[in-house]
Amino acid sequence: MRLSYDTRQMSLSAKPEWAVAVSGVGTAAGTGLRARAGVDSHRLSQGSATCYTRGAMMELPSSDYNLDFTDDRLAALYDVFFPPEQRDDFAFYLPLVMAARAVLDVGCGTGALLRLARQAGHTGRLCGLDPAPGMLNQARARSDIEWVLGDLSSVGWNGEYDLVVMTGHAFQELLEDAEIGAALAAIRSTLTDGGHFAFETRNPLVRGWEHWATEYTAEVTDASGAIVRCESQVWTPVEHGFVRSAGTYTSPGWDRPLVSWGMLRFLHVATVSSFLHNAGLTIEEQFGDWNRQPLSDASPEIITIARKV
DSSP: OOOOOOTTOOOTTSOOSEEEEEESSOOOTTOOOOSSSSSOSGGGSSSEEEEEETTEEEEEEGGGBTHHHHSHHHHTTHHHHSOGGGOHHHHHHHHHHHHOSEEEEETOTTOHHHHHHHHTTOOSEEEEEESOHHHHHHHTTOOSSEEEESOGGGOOOOSOEEEEEEOTTGGGGOOSHHHHHHHHHHHHHHEEEEEEEEEEEEOGGGOGGGGHHHHTOEEEEOTTSOEEEEEEEEOSOOBTTEEEEEEEEEOTTOSSOEEEEEEEEOOOHHHHHHHHHHTTEEEEEEESSTTOOOOOTTOSEEEEEEEEO
């Protein structure tokens, strides 16, 4: 089912002024490019993608889509760039995880949140699901947690988890209405009666992408002591809630830069609510930041805790 947008958004059934065309893999404009959340990440395993923006054209290797999640070298740097102990979102989600008997982390990445829960004394079932092999290779360093390579379409859990989480804005990598609906339906099926789904998406009214070029450009030291730099770029204009960005990774000892590009969808509060309602999930709480401040137009985040009905 496709939902109608308000005047600030446009249905994906109409083709916007930009599109992504992928050669060699049989996918069309915006059809669910994914490397961490709940849909097929392997549709871009070969070929190339061309971004069109108001007539400008940019050729991008489709194999580089979310390369920072799939490539072992870059995946090993993820928690260095974003130390788990310093993440405000993990400070929010960890108490929820600790209070639940069985937890599924969709798009778990390196598994850092579940590792923190186990270290904090969680004795129940913890499972991380991710379609990116580079990320799961990092997660599997800990063997007392279930790690599943795949997405929500490839698993068949039914009423097994009290809590499902999607952190790190993984929800925004679901691009199409149908993908969001399918992911939410699968999450509802996965939950026990009265179970909860907790996730966040950035508030499009704040236009946070305008600061990503500086916010996500940084240097770190890898395990060998080498300096690795990530230079962030956002393509403009941003239209209809879709943001395209890239990170270029360089290090003095590398023979070439590694470029990881991706796309995120920004949804307004009312649209998020509609998707959840249609999936049989009711909103219990919403917050505007990780300190649980009330949600407003100026809030950077749309943090939602929904319950299965």
